[in-house]
Amino acid sequence: MLNFASLPARSSTFRTIGLTGHVRISQIASFSTKINQADGRKRDNSPEELASNSHLKSAPIDYSNNAPVNPKKKRPLLSDSKYESRLYQLPKWKEALGEIVIRSFNLDMDKVRSGPVAGSHYYAMCKEQGLQFENEPLSATAKFFYEDLKLPRTFSQWFQITILHEWILFVRMRAMPFKYGRNYQQKLVDRTFTDIELRLFDEMNVNSSRIADQYLKDFNSQLRGAVFAYDEGFCTDDSTLAAAIWRNLFGGRKNVDMIHLEAMVRYVRAQLYVLSKMSDREFAMGGFKFVSPDETVHRLTPQEEAVMKKAVAEKYEAMDKNPDLLPSERSKLSYEN
Amino acid sequence: MSAAVRGAALQLVKHLEKLPEERLKHIVSLKESQLERFKAVAGLKAGSQNAQQKPSLQEIKDIINRTSGPLGMPKDVLRKVQDALPQENLTVEAIQEQNQSLGHILNNKYRDYYSTGDKLLKPQGNPQYYQRLMDEIEGKKKETFWSAMRTVVLGK
Numbered sequence: 001m002l003n004f005a006s007l008p009a010r011s012s013t014f015r016t017i018g019l020t021g022h023v024r025i026s027q028i029a030s031f032s033t034k035i036n037q038a039d040g041r042k043r044d045n046s047p048e049e050l051a052s053n054s055h056l057k058s059a060p061i062d063y064s065n066n067a068p069v070n071p072k073k074k075r076p077l078l079s080d081s082k083y084e085s086r087l088y089q090l091p092k093w094k095e096a097l098g099e100i101v102i103r104s105f106n107l108d109m110d111k112v113r114s115g116p117v118a119g120s121h122y123y124a125m126c127k128e129q130g131l132q133f134e135n136e137p138l139s140a141t142a143k144f145f146y147e148d149l150k151l152p153r154t155f156s157q158w159f160q161i162t163i164l165h166e167w168i169l170f171v172r173m174r175a176m177p178f179k180y181g182r183n184y185q186q187k188l189v190d191r192t193f194t195d196i197e198l199r200l201f202d203e204m205n206v207n208s209s210r211i212a213d214q215y216l217k218d219f220n221s222q223l224r225g226a227v228f229a230y231d232e233g234f235c236t237d238d239s240t241l242a243a244a245i246w247r248n249l250f251g252g253r254k255n256v257d258m259i260h261l262e263a264m265v266r267y268v269r270a271q272l273y274v275l276s277k278m279s280d281r282e283f284a285m286g287g288f289k290f291v292s293p294d295e296t297v298h299r300l301t302p303q304e305e306a307v308m309k310k311a312v313a314e315k316y317e318a319m320d321k322n323p324d325l326l327p328s329e330r331s332k333l334s335y336e337n
Numbered sequence: 338m339s340a341a342v343r344g345a346a347l348q349l350v351k352h353l354e355k356l357p358e359e360r361l362k363h364i365v366s367l368k369e370s371q372l373e374r375f376k377a378v379a380g381l382k383a384g385s386q387n388a389q390q391k392p393s394l395q396e397i398k399d400i401i402n403r404t405s406g407p408l409g410m411p412k413d414v415l416r417k418v419q420d421a422l423p424q425e426n427l428t429v430e431a432i433q434e435q436n437q438s439l440g441h442i443l444n445n446k447y448r449d450y451y452s453t454g455d456k457l458l459k460p461q462g463n464p465q466y467y468q469r470l471m472d473e474i475e476g477k478k479k480e481t482f483w484s485a486m487r488t489v490v491l492g493k
Contacts, residue, residue, distance in 0.1 A: 055434055058425040171457055178462035182492055232360070232474060235458060235467035238445045239356050243367040252365040254374055255425060258438040266447050273451035299450065337456065 047263040054259040068134035071203035102327040119187035130161030144293040172275040270297040281335035345432040346379035
């Protein structure tokens with residue numbers, strides 16, 4: 001809780017055992033199952049390659065609806081608070097005081113951690129995926145959404161991209177022990193709406209709080225509808241998921257490109273697959289990162305999975321046994337599932 | 338439009354018909370909108386099926402209660418966008434690609450390849466979550482007032 005600034009550094013060590021890095025994938029690629037072979041096409045396409053290979057050239061009807069966010073005053077990614085700045089280093093005495101408080105009140109760090117991990121770290125990750133500003137170059141993921149999939153560059157489209165990614169995290173959070181998972185979800189949603197409210201005022205130049213409230217209510221019902229539709233798609237079949245993505249992400253546009261839909265289904269299912277292979281502990285510590293659309297996720301063989309699980313177990317066993325482990329780094333969540 | 342394009346579109350229409358019906362009615366439906374779009378290309382009469390499946394008054398009320406118009410798009414504009422048939426220059430290759438992609442979606446290629454297993458489908462924190470959702474959608478088991486209250490209080 002107290003040293004959020006150290007989180008990115010810590011999570012990068014987790015990533016070495018994660019599935020998603022470039023290196024890791026190229027290692028796995030040599031002995032992956034061949035998903036595309038039956039097509040006689042190129043063997044494995046990342047969602048981005050898949051989408052950009054399409055020969056359907058028709059421009060979406062709503063494509064002219066291009067209104068990149070053009071803020072008078074740009075907000076920082078998370079907040080103005082110095083505690084959320086990546087550069088800020090907490091003074092040692094404050095850190096020590098925090099550790100004493102945690103130890104003497106025996107605080108449940110798994111619960112406390114939900115704020116900085118889900119509320120800041122994961123929210124920032126979801127927010128970044130579709131973030132776009134006028135006269136600023138798009139990030140790689142944003143390029144996939146706005147250029148390859150030809151989605152309109154608007155604020156509400158950004159919101160749709162963000163909630164799609166949040167839903168992906170919700171699915172994993174449900175699989176955590178109930179009280180923690182619930183807390184993580186709550187923190188993520190709370191943060192989303194606080195941030196949107198501030199963005200509406202500062203970046204979208206909404207002046208009236210009544211109008212902002214209307215927008216927020218609308219966003220809220222979009223979030224509920226999207227989570228419901230994606231959940232239905234996730235537990236049934238790909239066509240339902242594709243229809244849910246079409247209605248929400250693509251705004252129900254008529255001349256949709258099926259290849260784009262397929263690429264999105266692939267993108268979503270691949271993220272969920274990576275999440276399903278991640279232990280509660282790693283996920284709760286902020287160790288997950290979305291797989292970029294230009295990367296391909298290959299299924300792990302049982303041997304690879306065993307090796308990965310063993311590495312994770314060893315790492316956390318050593319951590320739990322370490323008598324010098326700081327009270328703020330303790331966790332009771334399982335690292336074996 | 339050439340005969341080859343029409344033939345390819347006909348194939349696609351046949352494929353589109355295999356898309357499952359939605360369990361809940363929404364303002365727009367992927368299946369119907371795509372059928373309408375490609376039936377025009379294939380030279381088939383569109384709308385004959387639509388007429389039979391007009392939503393009932395109850396369904397319309399249900400949709401209105403659930404959703405408001407998308408942001409910044411008044412309902413009549415939305416309707417116009419939905420009714421406009423896009424002018425497209427379709428090639429045989431493009432349509433065949435559409436067909437192939439649709440095939441992958443229909444075959445659940447990615448669900449089966451990236452199968453997450455029971456870890457996510459029967460999540461530890463709330464194992465009945467998806468089951469209850471599906472039961473409610475399909476109308477198999479209705480939530481009662483008390484079970485709903487229980488969800489509100491306990492969260493699951």
